[in-house]
Amino acid sequence: MSLDRKYHVAVLMGGWANERPVSLMSGEGVAKALEARGHRVTRIDMDRQVAARIAEAAPDVVFNALHGVPGEDGTVQGMFDLMGIPYTHSGLATSVIAIDKELTKQALVPHGVPMPGGRIVRSEDLFERDPLPRPYVLKPVNEGSSVGVAIVTADGNYGNPIARDAKGPWQEFASLLAEPYIRGREMTVAVIDGPEGPRALTVTELVPKSGFYDFDAKYTDGMTEHVCPAQIPDNIAALCLDYAVRAHRVLGCKGCSRTDFRWDDEQGEDGLFVLETNTQPGMTPLSLVPEQARHCGMSYEDLVEAIVAEAMRVHQKGGGKHG
Template identity: 75%
Template sequence: MHVAVLMGGWSAERAVSLTSGNGVADALESLGHRVTRIDMGRDVAARLAEAAPDVVFNALHGSPGEDGSVQGMLDLMGLRYTHSGLATSVIAIDKQLTKNELVPHGIRMPAGLMVASESLYAADPLPRPYVLKPVNEGSSVGVAIVTQEGNYGSPIGRDADGPWRHFDRLLAEPFIKGRELTVAVLGGAENGRPLAVTELKPRSGFYDYDSKYTDGLTVHICPAQIPAEIASSALAMAVKAHRVLGCRGTSRSDFRWDEEHGEAGLYLLEVNTQPGMTPLSLVPEQARHIGMSYAQLVQRIVDEAMDGGSAA
C-alpha cells in the first residue's frame, strides 16, 4: 500500500509527533509499503492531494491533528485514515466534554469545574490539593498540582509560573492521590480489546511531559502489580470509554487509583485518541506484552483504517 504518514505540525507536542511518525514510517517501510512522510504545514491538503495515498496514518498529537480539524479535512478529501473520526476527536480532546459524555454511562471521573485563570489570583477554586490543567492539551502539557506546600502562593500569585499565564480558562479538579495507571485499547468502537494495565512511577514529581518522554525518568511496570479486581475494573472502564466515545485504531485511558478506597478509588482522568508511538510510548509497550511487535501493531492500525476509516 501507499501510506502517507502525517506528523509534526505546530502543537506543543510537535517533537513527540515527529518521533512517533518517523517510527511508524520506518515500520511501514520495513513491511514493504510505500511511504510518504509529511511534516504537516498549512499546505497539507495540497501535499496529500499530490501524494494520493491509499490511507493516511495520522501520527499527529494535539491540535489540529487530534481535535477533529484534520479529521474533517480528510473526510472532505475522501481519504481513509487511522485513529478516531471527527466527532470522537472533538469530544475526546476536550476534557470537560469527555466527562459530560462518559460520566452518565457510569464511568467514574473526578468532579471538575472550569475556571477563569484571572480568578485564581483572588481565591482557590477548590480546597487544596487540586489540579489545574488546560481543557484541550495532551501529554500533561500545562498541568499544575496546587498544594498547601507549593510555591505558587496562596492564593496563586500573579508572578508564579503556571498554566494560568498561558491559558484564559482552566479545568480545576480535586487531586486524586495514589498510583498512576494506564490502559491501551486496540480496535474499533465495537470490537476494541484492552491490551494491559501499566503502572507509571515517575522517579520524582508527577507524570508530566518530561517524565513521559525522557528516558529513565519514569519506571513502567507492565503488567501493573495491582489486585486482580482493580486491573479488571481498569480494563473494563477503558474499553467502555473507547466504545462510548466511538474510538477506533487505538486509544489510551489514564487513571489514578487511591488504594485506600479499593475499586471506589479508581478514577479515569482522560482518554487519548492518538497515543504516542515513540520508543518510550505505552501502547507499543503493552502490545509487546501480548506478543505483538511494533511493526505488527502499526500494520493492525492501518488494516483497520482500510476496512472502515472514513470514505475513499
C-alpha cells in the same frame, strides 16, 4: 488484523502543537515500521499547505501521527473526510469530544465511567481565590500529554492565592479545568480495535522517578518506570480494562486509544478514576501502547499494520466515510 496488500501510506507528523517533538518521533517510528513491511511511505510534516501536499501525494491511506491541536481535535479529521481519504485513529466527532476534558466527562460519567469532579475556571480568577480546597489540579481543557498541568498544594510555591507571576498554565491559557487531587497511583490501559471489536491490552503503572508524571517524565528516557503489567489486585485490573473499553466504545474511538487512570489504593474500587482518553496515543520507542502490545505478543510492526488495517476497514464499511 493484518494487511491484505501493500499500501501507499502518508505518515502525517510534526505540526505546531506543544507535542511536535513527540509527534515527529512517533511518525518516524511508524514510517520505518511500514517500510520494513514493504509499504510505500510518504512522510509529511504538517504545515498550512497540508491538504495540497496530501492531494499531490495521493496516498491510499493517511497514518495520523499528530498529537495535540490540530491533529487530535477534529480539524484534520474533517479535512480528510472532505477529501475522502482513509485515515487512522478516531473520526471528527470523537476527536472533538475526547480532546476536551469537560466534554469527555459529560459523555462518560452517565455511562458508569468514574471521573473526578471539577469545573472550568477563568485563569484570572485564580489570582483572587482557590476554586477548590487544596490540594487540587489545574490543567488545560484541551491539551494532552500532561502539558501545562499544575498541582496546587497547601505548602506549594505558587502562592496563596496563586501569584500572578508564578509560572504555571494560568500564564498560557485563559481558562483551565480544576479537579480535586487524587492521591495514589497513575495507571494506563491501551485499547486496540480489530474485526471482533475493541480489546484492552493490559494495565501499566507509571512511576515517576521524581515528582509528577508530566510531559518531561513521559518522554525522557529513564525519568519514569513503566511497571507492565501493573502489580495491582485483580479486581482493580479488571475494572481498568472494563472502563478503558467502555470509554473507547462510548466515545466512538477507532484504531487505538489509551485511557489514563488515577487510583487511590486506600479506597479500593471507589478510589479508581478515569482522567482522560487519548485518541492519538504516542508511538515513540518510549510510548505505552507499543509497550503493552509487545507484552501481549504483538510487535511494533504488527501494531502499526493493525491500526492501518482498521482504518481501511472503517473506510470501506462507511462507504468511503470515517465512521
